[in-house]
Structure formats: structure tokens, C-alpha cells
Amino acid sequence: MTPRIPFNHPTLIGNEAAYVAQALASGHISGDGAFTKRCHALLERTLGASRVLLTSSCTHALEMAALLLDLQPGDEVIVPSFTFVSTVNAFVLRGARPVFVDIRSDTLNLDERQLERALSSRTRAIVVVHYAGIACEMDTISALAARHGIPIVEDNAHGLFGRYRGRWLGTLGSLATLSFHETKNYTCGEGGALVVNDPHLVARAEVLREKGTNRSRFFRGEVDKYTWVDLGSSYLPSDLSAAMLLGQLEEQDHVQARRKELFDRYMEGLWDWAHTSGVGLPQIPPECTPAYHLFYVRLPDEAMRSRFIRWLDSQGVHSVFHYVPLHTSPMGRRYGYAAGDLPMTEAVSDQLARLPFFFGLSRAQQDRVIRAAVSFPMNAA
Numbered sequence: 001m002t003p004r005i006p007f008n009h010p011t012l013i014g015n016e017a018a019y020v021a022q023a024l025a026s027g028h029i030s031g032d033g034a035f036t037k038r039c040h041a042l043l044e045r046t047l048g049a050s051r052v053l054l055t056s057s058c059t060h061a062l063e064m065a066a067l068l069l070d071l072q073p074g075d076e077v078i079v080p081s082f083t084f085v086s087t088v089n090a091f092v093l094r095g096a097r098p099v100f101v102d103i104r105s106d107t108l109n110l111d112e113r114q115l116e117r118a119l120s121s122r123t124r125a126i127v128v129v130h131y132a133g134i135a136c137e138m139d140t141i142s143a144l145a146a147r148h149g150i151p152i153v154e155d156n157a158h159g160l161f162g163r164y165r166g167r168w169l170g171t172l173g174s175l176a177t178l179s180f181h182e183t184k185n186y187t188c189g190e191g192g193a194l195v196v197n198d199p200h201l202v203a204r205a206e207v208l209r210e211k212g213t214n215r216s217r218f219f220r221g222e223v224d225k226y227t228w229v230d231l232g233s234s235y236l237p238s239d240l241s242a243a244m245l246l247g248q249l250e251e252q253d254h255v256q257a258r259r260k261e262l263f264d265r266y267m268e269g270l271w272d273w274a275h276t277s278g279v280g281l282p283q284i285p286p287e288c289t290p291a292y293h294l295f296y297v298r299l300p301d302e303a304m305r306s307r308f309i310r311w312l313d314s315q316g317v318h319s320v321f322h323y324v325p326l327h328t329s330p331m332g333r334r335y336g337y338a339a340g341d342l343p344m345t346e347a348v349s350d351q352l353a354r355l356p357f358f359f360g361l362s363r364a365q366q367d368r369v370i371r372a373a374v375s376f377p378m379n380a381a
Helices: 016-026 034-047 058-068 086-092 112-118 138-148 199-209 215-219 239-249 252-277 302-314 330-334 343-351 363-374
Strands: 051-055 076-080 097-101 123-129 152-155 175-179 192-196 296-298 352-354
Touching: 016 034, 016 239, 034 051, 034 192, 034 239, 051 058, 051 199, 051 239, 058 086, 058 152, 058 175, 058 192, 058 199, 076 086, 086 097, 086 123, 097 112, 112 138, 123 138, 138 152, 192 199, 199 215, 252 363, 302 343, 302 352, 302 363, 343 352
Parallel strands: 076 097, 076 123, 123 152, 152 175
Antiparallel strands: 051 192, 175 192, 296 352
16 A cells, blocks of 8 residues: 655754754753754854744744733734734733734735734734745835834744845844744754844843743853843753754755755646646745745635545645634634635635645655646546
8 A cells, every 4th residue: 555645744854863862961951051052053153143042932932022022911913814823822912912914815925015004003013924934025014114113023933044135034023933843844843943133132032031030141150140030931942852953954955955846846747737727836926035844736715625635635645724814713803803804814725735845755755746636636526
């Protein structure tokens, strides 16, 4: 029997196992050990960020961002509805109200043309999500944010090592967050990072991450003892997680080249079928260099999308849909939203199917996925 092709499969690609063994042997496996520091240094050096701090998840990095912005009950945060719930939860936990904005039909990113009318005197942040690792239209968004004195937070869970006009995603806002979840390009199982681009926020970010204490200053010899000085929580990952992550991050060039190769093969193999069948494929603006996080197709409607996923399953291929719009959820309705408010978000959510896409996907497996997709009976009852 031919093995089923999974949607995702985490792959060891470098020194992960050796580094984990070294961390175990070192006797320091809690947070901020040697491997955590090496991850920080690698990411800061590569991105050119003021500070990068590993966290136990991207969710926790987003929560730190909300704390750093000093959000208060009644403040508003502009955010796309087509995203994972953590993007919104982090700010709602501080009492802020989400103001949902629709997405573009090409990149599926927040539609910058709708931002101006979403602003109010209570707007305290604009949160952008670089969907699939393809950048938002950051020139327009940044100019609007600067004009109104509003900070930008990049939810860059999909976009590590993607670029916009030559600049790294995650370095275009005051703050950015990364994900190292099992499904991401670089993983340690569960993990994340906060990227601090505003140097004025670095000192407080360290305090929040260390349970509200100035422990980092103590370890640098800047104070003779540490104590509770601010809000905070335990956001540090273990050094075992950092050890695994370092083994992955060191293979950046290899990983990005492989994922681009997989992406390009899907585009080539599906192009004719998609364009004769009315199926949408990812669109990449010329100013964007993707992180190649995922590959999707857009079927004409929800019924056909469901049939497509079932068809692939019958062919031994695991395909999945993606985000259910947050504004139509029970929590979204509590904030006054309803179906029909964001038509593009709702349409895309009904149409989109993601194909298997991971570092270890073999050529033979990818060929099977492509054959299964192009043989889908579009006109079946």
C-alpha cells in the first residue's frame, strides 16, 4: 500500500540532535542558557534587530508586544480577521478591542486601502500578518502609521527570512513576533521569539520576559541583586528547545533554497490546470521575496473546496483548509461583527486549500500531489 503523504512533517536538517545532547551534558537546560544566547545572536546578526528574545511560543511573544505597548481597556488594535486567534487574543487580554480589516484578493494580506477608515482616536496599534510569508504592502502601511503616530506590530509567524523591498520581514515594525511551532519553516516543536526593533523597548522587554524582574541586568553585573520591577510572566523556552532551534536556523540557506524549489515546482506543475479550471494560485508582488512558508490553491467555492480536499484524501494526500474568519466567530460577534462584514476574508476562507509543503517532501511525493490535484473532477456532481 502506498504511504499517505502528510500535510506536514518536521525534519531534522542539521545539528539538532547533537546540540540537544550538548545541552543535556552541560547541566543547564532551563531558559537563557548557551544555546538560547546563540540563537539570539544569530537572529540579531542576520536581521539587524536591536534585540531578539526567544519565547516559549509566538503567542507569548504577541502577549509581550501587547504589554510593551501599554494597552488599556478601551484601546483599539487594527488587525486582519484572516489570521490565527493568538494574533487577536494577545491584545484582547489587555482589554483592547479588535478592529478587523478585510484582506487583499492577491496576497491575502491586510488590505492597506481600508486602513485609514478603520482608524479612530482610540487606535493604539496596527498588527500586520505576512500571510504565507509574503509581505504586506508595508510602504503604505508604514507611512500611514507614521503619520498618525501608531506603532506597527508584525505577526511574522509565517515570514522569517522573507523580504520586502530587500528588507527582512520582522524588521519593518516597532515589534515583531516569530513562530517556531512544528508547522513552521524552522522549528523546535513549540517556540517563538519577540523581535524588538525600537531600542527604547529593549530594556523593558527583557524585564517582562523574566517575570517582571531585572534578572537579566543582574546576570550582566549591572545590579547587585534582582527584584520585581514591572509586569511580566515566564516566557522563556528551555535551552533544550533553543538547542534544537539553533540546529535548524544554521541551515537557513539550505532551508530557503529547498522550500523555494518546492514552491516553484508546485507553480509549474499546477499552472495549466489552475488557469483552465478557474483555480487560484499564490501571487507574489515583485517587491516581495517570500519565506515560502506554505502553498495553497483557491477553489471557486466552499463546496468545491471540500470536494477537492476529500478527493486528495482518496488519493492518499493530506490537504487542509486554513483560518476560519475571526470576525464571524462567537468572540467576533461579541465585538459587534457579523457574517458579510468582510467579504474577501469570508470568500478566501471558504475557497482555500493548503497542499503538503515541508522540507522533507520528496520529488516523488510532490509529483503524486500534483497528479492528484490536476486529476480532480471539477465538474462532478
